[in-house]
Amino acid sequence: MSDKDKTHFGYREVDSDAKAGMVADVFHSVAARYDLMNDLMSAGIHRIWKRFTIELSGVRRGNAVLDIAGGTGDLAAKFADIVGADGRVVLADINASMLQVGRDKLLDHGRHANIEFVQADAQYLPFPDESFDCITIAFGLRNVTDKDLALRSMQRVLKPGGRLLVLEFSKPRNELLSRAYDTYSFRVLPLMGRLVAGDADSYQYLAESIRMHPDQDTLKDMMEDAGFARVEYHNMTGGIVAVHRGVKA
Amino acid sequence: MTGGINPTLHTGALAALEAAINRALALAPGANDSLKALRDKVFALHCTAPPLDVYLQPVAEGVRLMGVYDGPVTTSLRGEASEFAALASAEDPAAALINGKLELAGDSGPLLELQRIIAGLDVDWEAPLVDALGDVAGHQLAQMLRGGFRWGRQAGSSLLRQAEEFIHEEARLSPPRLELEDFYRDVQELELRVDRLASRLSRLRRRLRDKREQA
Numbered sequence: 444m445s446d447k448d449k450t451h452f453g454y455r456e457v458d459s460d461a462k463a464g465m466v467a468d469v470f471h472s473v474a475a476r477y478d479l480m481n482d483l484m485s486a487g488i489h490r491i492w493k494r495f496t497i498e499l500s501g502v503r504r505g506n507a508v509l510d511i512a513g514g515t516g517d518l519a520a521k522f523a524d525i526v527g528a529d530g531r532v533v534l535a536d537i538n539a540s541m542l543q544v545g546r547d548k549l550l551d552h553g554r555h556a557n558i559e560f561v562q563a564d565a566q567y568l569p570f571p572d573e574s575f576d577c578i579t580i581a582f583g584l585r586n587v588t589d590k591d592l593a594l595r596s597m598q599r600v601l602k603p604g605g606r607l608l609v610l611e612f613s614k615p616r617n618e619l620l621s622r623a624y625d626t627y628s629f630r631v632l633p634l635m636g637r638l639v640a641g642d643a644d645s646y647q648y649l650a651e652s653i654r655m656h657p658d659q660d661t662l663k664d665m666m667e668d669a670g671f672a673r674v675e676y677h678n679m680t681g682g683i684v685a686v687h688r689g690v691k692a
Numbered sequence: 693m694t695g696g697i698n699p700t701l702h703t704g705a706l707a708a709l710e711a712a713i714n715r716a717l718a719l720a721p722g723a724n725d726s727l728k729a730l731r732d733k734v735f736a737l738h739c740t741a742p743p744l745d746v747y748l749q750p751v752a753e754g755v756r757l758m759g760v761y762d763g764p765v766t767t768s769l770r771g772e773a774s775e776f777a778a779l780a781s782a783e784d785p786a787a788a789l790i791n792g793k794l795e796l797a798g799d800s801g802p803l804l805e806l807q808r809i810i811a812g813l814d815v816d817w818e819a820p821l822v823d824a825l826g827d828v829a830g831h832q833l834a835q836m837l838r839g840g841f842r843w844g845r846q847a848g849s850s851l852l853r854q855a856e857e858f859i860h861e862e863a864r865l866s867p868p869r870l871e872l873e874d875f876y877r878d879v880q881e882l883e884l885r886v887d888r889l890a891s892r893l894s895r896l897r898r899r900l901r902d903k904r905e906q907a
Contacts, residue, residue, distance in 0.1 A: 488700065488704075490707070491700055491703045491704045491707060492700070494703050494707055495699050495700070495703040495759070495760075498703070498758045498759060498760040498761070499760055501761075501762045501763060503763060504732065524751075524752075524753075677699055679698075679699050679700045680700050
């Protein structure tokens with residue numbers, strides 16, 4: 444098998460064809476307690492990161508928004524309020540369990556009029572060209588097997604002038620913070636995962652996949668290579684997380 | 693973009709402030725109805741000291757506060773934090789806007805309407821107390837708090853009035869407002885007369901020079 448057919452799954456090198464299934468197993472395992480774990484792991488700060496992403500998106504009333512790897516629907520719920528009855532929000536996730544949790548949560552909160560739920564692979568988005576004013580992918584890109592293919596697919600379905608927002612873990616800018624973050628990721632997170640979600644391995648994968656994800660400047664280059672213009676990024680919480688924004692020319 | 697402040701801190705602070713404002717608006721009868729007319733208008737507040745940008749947008753649930761906004765803005769204000777505070781608490785916001793140091797761009801009407809709604813908020817603090825403590829205890833605590841606030845407000849305004857009277861009339865440390873306005877009017881009149889005299893002198897000087905040249 445050639446190197447081209449290999450990819451990373453955390454620190455392990457696995458067959459490209461196998462990664463999607465392995466990531467799916469991770470998320471099937473954590474879906475039920477995903478929101479609770481997010482709040483615990485980030486001390487609630489993930490809500491602030493998502494809020495800043497929504498501000499940068501510039502989404503307005505009447506827009507069409509695609510939230511890829513939308514999981515439990517945090518971003519989709521906010522976008523549904525902003526775009527209003529004239530707009531459209533599509534919550535897409537490759538994982539049926541996560542989509543089910545998100546769908547149930549949003550429907551329980553009475554949000555259904557302008558939200559659609561689609562099980563879709565970010566690499567092969569099942570939408571016509573130039574369908575959306577904005578696409579967001581929050582904490583999802585690092586799990587995609589071929590990130591370049593996914594970015595090109597997003598570029599295809601965006602309208603000209605539309606924005607792509609990638610919110611993802613990144614590289615801390617400060618050495619001291621980086622060390623503290625490593626200790627937290629590899630010692631505290633798996634323990635927390637075992638105690639709360641009953642699954643230490645999935646949270647070990649989370650920590651490893653974050654380290655293997657491209658840093659801020661590499662991801663910026665990847666977005667430019669995929670055809671996005673005016674690509675910029677904002678570091679948050681010392682670079683632990685970064686939000687990249689690019690515009691379809 | 694966020695005025696140079698860390699985006700996480702800025703966004704977190706705005707989220708907390710937004711939650712507090714919306715909680716207060718939910719307890720103020722009619723506040724959200726009053727804000728309906730301003731829905732989807734965007735007010736940009738650019739604070740220069742400390743450097744901070746805030747965008748305020750009335751929405752269905754109250755108000756939305758943002759640190760970043762790229763779209764068209766209804767009204768934009770730029771100035772220092774103290775000047776924003778002075779405008780928010782002014783009895784006559786239109787006069788405060790005209791006489792203050794804040795730079796205004798866009799439509800001032802919706803901004804004055806927003807200031808009027810904020811100044812007129814009558815928050816019903818009894819509702820959450822009754823929810824938490826029950827009808828009797830909640831009502832009694834609310835009565836006590838209301839009485840305390842009323843006394844505090846009356847004492848404050850009475851102290852302010854007396855202090856103003858002492859400064860203006862007794863100690864004569866500062867002139868009363870009307871006297872000051874009279875003085876400004878006199879200064880303006882004097883400035884006008886001096887300008888006229890200066891232009892008359894220059895006219896006479898020019899005429900004298902012309903006559904000298906002719907001779």
